[in-house]
Amino acid sequence: MSYIYALVALVGALGILNLVFTFGVVRRLREHTEMLTQSNRVQGSGPKVMLGEGETVGAFSAVTVEGAELSQDDLTKDTTLFGAFAYGCSSCDERLPAFLALAEGFPGGKDNVFAVVVGPAENVGEKRDRLAPVARVVTEEQGGVVAAALGVKGFPAFALLDSSGVVRVAGTMVEDVSMASAGAV
Template sequence: MVFVVVGLVLVGALGLLNLALSIAIVRRLRRQEEQRRAIAPDASSGPEVGTAVPAFTAPTLGGKVFASASLAGGTAALSFITTSCGACDEFVSEMPQFAAKTGLDDSRIVVVIAGEQGKARQMADHLDGLATVVYEAAPGDISSLYSITATPTTVITDAHQNVTATHTGTKPHLQELPA
């Protein structure tokens, strides 16, 4: 009987310790979020409107090499998604509507997919004929160049490769396109 009581006391003590640690973690996360908001209250994903987009060269999932310089001379859209993002699946399913509404062909729409390669290929299959698909093993060099902090994010550029709009989320920002 003594062992049962000692066991229950130990389990109770562990439960209280777990609760105390959980509360401490939540408080710390809240404090960090408040500090982040104080530093950058309206931090958005993607480069600032009006800035020139960084140049990059990367392999496509089709095995070709894509150079961002090929987007000069007209409006273009660069979208950044990840394979682990639920909203990115919805984004991919809405891409035909976006392509039709903008009138941009697959050479003017670039989708950078980061994450697991098998899932990236599945997503790319849905984008075939709609976009050029570039693959990153994880959000890396290209995402960093473009200051991507959330997915899906789309960056719209003009003929001079300056950012005219950025949008984070699904329903690709049709209202933000230049007229």
């Protein structure tokens, strides 16, 4: 009978030790995830979802939701804030409020903010309507000319374009461009 008590005590001690090690592993994984996330932001080594730094916007011609003609030449007057969003993109929905806040205070106002919303016309209305007060907005289907000219391959995508139409900074987080925009203009 005393063997049973000793065996139960041993199994209990092993269980507690295993639990302590598991908590330690989880804590270290969280620390490493945070370090990798910060490293990616600093180095810009996140996923490439559009043209990269130093690349030039390609030729395009589109009509904004307000009926104005827009081309790559219209992006070369000053520093331009760009955002690409898509229908059905939960990350786009999460990052849209931060983009709107940045766009509202962006120097030059609406004339220096450009957004594209990709998806079926009947489904992009909410994003389009939220962006329209602070940006020149173009809506288009997947594979449209604006997204192609900016090399958009994933959503959301954000960038700062200089007065030559060259990408100064790009990324998937609003923070990628907001820090650069503070010193840009």
